[in-house]
Amino acid sequence: MAFTKLCTLDDVWEGEMESFQVDGHEVVVACLEGGDLKAYQGICPHQDIPLIEGKFDGKTLICRAHQWVFDACTGKGINPGDCQLASYPIRIEGDQVFIDTDDVKPLFAHT
Template identity: 70%
Template sequence: MSFTKVCTLDDVWEGEMEPFTVNGHEIVLVCAEGGEISAFQGVCPHQDIALSEGTFDGKKLICRAHLWQFDAGTGKGINPDDCALAVYPIRIDGEDILVETEGVEPLFAHS
């Protein structure tokens, strides 16, 4: 696996999300309540809308268009529950946040 530095821990605070383009992949980094950092596809699987334009309450990402909701720890759909976000492996190296994009493709759902 080849990880790419995306940002530092100071760039994503607890309860925040930040969009990034990494090796041509649109991703969103989230720092959930408790400080766990995750990386997901940056677009809603419903209609390809940037998740960074939605909201994040520390537990779930909510798309602005149709209010689809995703668990910030797993990427699994909450509403609706039959969809999910692609998860990108991350690694923390000191203060740096690194993401692996190889082999990960965005997921898309029913309309």
């Protein structure tokens, strides 16, 4: 695994999400209720809409285009339930946040 610095803990506050470009990947980082960070593909698997343009309520990510909803803890689709966001391994050292993009490919779903 080759971890790359993504941001600092001050860049993503609890209940917020931010978008980053890392190693050619569009990544969305969500700070869940309770402060855990999750990193997912930054585009909706439906029609390549940037997820940062959607909504995040601390528990779910919602795409703005067609209201697809994803569980922010797992990346699993809620509506529809047969899709998934690709997840990036994340590591925190002090206040620095790192992710590993090796072998992670964005997932795409039915249309």
